[in-house]
Ligand code: ADP
């Protein structure tokens with residue numbers, strides 16, 4: 283009922299407000315009820331002025347002792363209030379009408395609410411909400427006052443009015459309870475209706491601290507229900523997956539054997555383990571959905587190559603996709619080096635292939651002549667047609683969302699048969715989080731690096747010591763080693779970033795006599811960039827000045843020094859990825875973070891974490907703690923699993939119970955499953971219907 287009732291039916295909601303609410307995803311009264319307060323104010327009790335604490339918001343009442351307009355640096359209206367509890371309180375208004383200024387008469391009583399601040403000589407409130415005593419006959423509020431996340435043009439008073447109406451309707455038409463009564467009893471959670479009323483209008487004795495930390499049972503109950511809804515939806519999706527056929531990739535193993543023989547190294551135990559996990563999945567007649575996690579340099583590419591060869595052996599095509607063209611190019615290059623001797627010619631399809639060349643490449647894919655295709659997400663495009671795609675490999679998963687994965691599956695879907703999917707990421711996601719957000723995927727982890735790697739030593743150095751850093755570069759290059767100099771984004775503009783890199787390259791060449799300096803950035807032509815990178819890889823260049831494009835593209839074991847300028851601008855995961863370009867050989871490697879002082883607290887913390895560990899897993903945990911799940915998973919960009927109330931990190935502890943309840947609901951109360959999904963995921967559950 284409330285899920286069908288449009289907000290426009292509420293009093294005070296015209297087309298303008300409707301449109302603003304829609305911006306926040308609020309269309310129905312039920313949506314409004316699930317739009318929970320961000321925080322609360324306590325207007326339930328008057329605080330004596332003598333007991334005010336700076337930083338708190340408080341309701342006070344007092345008598346005006348003095349009021350007047352002060353002309354200082356900024357003209358302001360000052361009003362002194364006392365209540366006999368000790369010191370006075372200064373109210374300050376910078377914007378005021380003459381009517382307002384005359385209304386504040388000594389002797390009048392006024393009640394006001396605002397944050398308390400420490401002023402010059404007394405505590406202050408700036409622009410408090412206020413009322414004169416003649417305007418109120420009522421007692422202070424009986425409940426805590428909610429403050430809602432808002433959008434431009436919707437006042438808090440409107441939010442309160444609207445949620446008030448919604449709560450009245452809630453009483454008259456309570457939505458069905460979706461969680462089994464025994465579950466609620468066992469977890470000591472309130473009913474849905476109780477929880478909603480509590481969160482929108484908490485009683486005065488409610489703990490502000492618990493409410494704010496979102497750990498109050500009323501809040502946890504909603505988070506729990508949302509987690510259950512997601513688990514139900516993911517389980518249904520799995521069932522759908524299990525009902526789709528996939529080609530059984532049973533090859534003879536010949537190509538794989540030959541690749542292994544030609545490799546200059548042996549696979550690590552961890553690599554062997556995941557190779558088996560993947561190979562076993564590919565032998566099933568249901569599509570594999572596997573997430574392969576492994577730190578930078580853990581050796582995921584060769585694992586991908588072995589999987590691709592299995593598809594080829596079975597007479598199917600394989601596709602490898604990377605998030606950016608440069609990385610796809612790098613993959614193409616490594617695969618070519620490995621596979622050409624085996625008679626396999628990988629095809630590279632990039633955005634820059636146009637006209638006749640493009641048509642030829644597309645034709646090669648469409649007629650099935652190209653067996654292994656490497657590219658970016660451009661491989662999603664309709665013009666790319668695979669006649670017998672058996673396996674799709676996606677590198678750097680966090681940039682691809684659930685929807686894209688589904689689309690891709692649809693792409694290979696011929697006559698109800700979908701390709702297998704292997705998704706690779708160097709951003710490790712803690713297992714519990716993966717279970718919540720990627721519960722449609724199985725997990726494989728490469729948890730060891732190939733032998734012979736020496737850990738990278740990381741140091742943070744202020745910009746004022748740039749000369750020393752340049753001297754170190756000179757020294758390293760004179761000893762026959764190579765170095766990277768990474769210039770990071772100063773403005774949010776690729777053009778400016780490239781300009782900065784050009785400028786750095788020029789300056790560094792001047793200061794580094796005898797050092798051969800190369801430059802790569804996103805604006806160079808491919809051929810130019812290619813020749814610079816190849817030159818550096820071959821050792822014809824000593825120093826490579828680059829923008830963050832090298833994040834994913836380079837593998838040069840002799841490079842043992844990396845300078846990162848303005849590291850404070852990058853996220854932890856990205857810094858870790860960059861740093862992964864060094865430490866690939868046997869020489870001890872160094873990463874110098876050349877920062878511009880002074881650093882903010884968060885930036886300092888991030889650099890300290892980077893210095894303290896080389897483990898991508900640990901860094902991911904920190905990233906999660908510092909930036910939250912949304913950022914780490916990249917859900918904002920991709921539209922993957924998003925939560926309204928739950929937070930997969932904060933509410934981790936609820937996940938196992940949510941999984942159990944989801945099973946129970948699907949088994950015993952299938953009607954509730956539909957209700958839950960409609961309530962929490964609504965139209966977003968597109969993937970359940972593929
Ligand atoms: P990532 O997991 O970051 O994609 P890569 O696949 O690029 O890592 O591998 C990094 C480097 O390690 C490559 O030069 C690769 O050839 C090499 N490599 C991979 N596996 C092994 C191994 N078992 N022993 C030694 N070197 C390896």
Ligand code: MG
Pocket residue numbers: 582583677
């Ligand atoms: Mg890689």
